[in-house]
Amino acid sequence: MKPKKEKRGQFIIIAVLLAAIMIVSIGAIMHTAVTYYKHEPWEEYSTLIGDIEINTRRLLELSLANYTNSVIGEEDETILDTNIEKWQNDLTKIYPGSGIVLNCLSSSLQTNIRNPRATADFKLYITEIGLSGYEFSLTTSLSLAVTGATNSTSTDYTITAVVISESGNPVPKLNKNNFMINDAPVTSVHPSLDESNDLVYNINYQGTFPAKVEVWDQRGIRAEDSIFSLTP
Amino acid sequence: MRNLRETKGQMRVIETILAASIILAAVSFVGVLAARPTSPGYEMTDLEKMGYSALHDLDQQGLLASLVYNKGKWSDLRTALKITFPVDVYFNLTIYDLSGSKLNGETEETQIIYGDSATFSDAKNVGSVTYCLSGFATPTGTRYEADYDPVILVLLITRG
Numbered sequence: 261m262k263p264k265k266e267k268r269g270q271f272i273i274i275a276v277l278l279a280a281i282m283i284v285s286i287g288a289i290m291h292t293a294v295t296y297y298k299h300e301p302w303e304e305y306s307t308l309i310g311d312i313e314i315n316t317r318r319l320l321e322l323s324l325a326n327y328t329n330s331v332i333g334e335e336d337e338t339i340l341d342t343n344i345e346k347w348q349n350d351l352t353k354i355y356p357g358s359g360i361v362l363n364c365l366s367s368s369l370q371t372n373i374r375n376p377r378a379t380a381d382f383k384l385y386i387t388e389i390g391l392s393g394y395e396f397s398l399t400t401s402l403s404l405a406v407t408g409a410t411n412s413t414s415t416d417y418t419i420t421a422v423v424i425s426e427s428g429n430p431v432p433k434l435n436k437n438n439f440m441i442n443d444a445p446v447t448s449v450h451p452s453l454d455e456s457n458d459l460v461y462n463i464n465y466q467g468t469f470p471a472k473v474e475v476w477d478q479r480g481i482r483a484e485d486s487i488f489s490l491t492p
Numbered sequence: 493m494r495n496l497r498e499t500k501g502q503m504r505v506i507e508t509i510l511a512a513s514i515i516l517a518a519v520s521f522v523g524v525l526a527a528r529p530t531s532p533g534y535e536m537t538d539l540e541k542m543g544y545s546a547l548h549d550l551d552q553q554g555l556l557a558s559l560v561y562n563k564g565k566w567s568d569l570r571t572a573l574k575i576t577f578p579v580d581v582y583f584n585l586t587i588y589d590l591s592g593s594k595l596n597g598e599t600e601e602t603q604i605i606y607g608d609s610a611t612f613s614d615a616k617n618v619g620s621v622t623y624c625l626s627g628f629a630t631p632t633g634t635r636y637e638a639d640y641d642p643v644i645l646v647l648l649i650t651r652g
Contacts, residue, residue, distance in 0.1 A: 276599030
C-alpha cells in the first residue's frame with residue numbers, strides 16, 4: 261500500500277517540467293526572432309541601393325555637364341544613353357556575384373541651352389538580397405533666366421538673373437567664378453531677394469551690351485541666356 | 493482516509509513549481525546580466541555597417557566624390573573619415589579603377605589610412621566595404637570636364 265501511495269503526483273511533476281522546458285524553448289525562439297532583424301544587415305542593403313541611386317544621379321549630372329560644356333557643334337546628344345549603358349555593364353563588374361541588374365526604362369536629354377535637362381527612369385534588381393523591380397526616376401536640370409539689365413556708365417552694367425535647379429528652388433552660393441558675360445569674367449556678384457522673395461543674382465560687369473550670360477553650378481552644368489535691351 | 497490519500501504528493505508538485513521558477517529566474521538573470529563575448533559575426537556586421545554608413549553619408553553630402561577625384565585632397569578625405577568613425581576604429585581606404593589597378597596607397601603620401609599595417613594584420617575582425625562612384629565634374633579653366641570615370645573604393649575597417 262505504501263509504494264503505491266508514493267507514486268502519486270508523478271504525471272503532474274512531468275507536466276510541470278515539460279511546461280517549464282516549453283517556456284524556456286519559446287523564450288529562446290522569441291529571442292532569435294527579435295534579434296534576427298537586428299543582426300540582418302538591412303543598413304548595408306539600403307546603403308547599396310543608395311550608392312547605386314546616388315551615383316546614377318551623378319551619372320545624369322555628368323552627362324548633362326559634359327553635353328552643356330561641349331564646344332558648339334561638337335555636342336554628343338547620345339552621351340546620356342552611352343553613359344547609362346556603360347554604367348549598367350560596370351555595375352555587374354563592381355559588385356560581382358550580387359546579381360545587380362539596372363534596367364533603364366526611359367531616358368531623355370533636353371538640349372535647350374536656357375534650361376538643359378536630363379531625365380531617366382530605372383528599375384533595379386539585386387538577386388543577393390531579394391530585391392526585385394525597385395523603380396526610381398531621376399531628373400537633373402539647371403535653368404537660367406536673365407530678368408533685367410541696367411547701366412551706370414556706358415561700360416558698367418548690372419544684370420539680374422535667376423538660377424533654378426531641378427528642385428524648382430533657386431541655386432544658392434554662386435559667386436563670380438560661376439558666371440561669365442560675353443565670354444569674359446564678371447566683376448562681382450551679389451545675391452538679393454526680389455519682390456516675391458526669391459533669390460536673384462545681381463551680376464556686375466564691364467564691357468559691351470547686349471549681354472550673353474553663362475552660369476555653371478557646383479555640378480558643372482552650364483546654362484546660357486541673353487538680354488538685348490536695358491530695363492527702363 | 494480517501495481525503496488523506498488525495499492530498500499526498502502536493503508538496504512534490506509545489507517543489508517542482510518552485511524549482512521551475514528558480515530555473516526560469518536564473519535563465520532570465522543570465523540573459524540580462526551576462527557580459528556576452530563579442531561574436532565575430534556580429535562584430536563584422538557592425539564594422540561593415542559603420543563603414544557603409546560613413547561612405548554613404550559623405551557621398552550624400554556631396555563630399556566623397558570631390559575628395560576622391562582630387563588627389564590633392566586625399567589627406568582631407570582621411571581626416572573626414574577619421575572624424576566620422578569612433579576613435580578606436582582604424583581604417584584603410586584603397587581606390588581602384590575598373591581594371592583593378594590601385595590609384596592610391598603605393599606611397600605614404602597617397603595612403604588614406606588611420607593606424608599602421610600591423611593593426612590590420614594583427615586584428616581578429618576586419619570588416620571590408622565596397623563602394624563605387626561613377627565620376628565627378630572637375631573645372632578646367634573656364635569650363636568643366638565631366639567624363640564617366642567610375643572608381644571602386646575598398647574600405648578595410650577594424651577596432652584597435
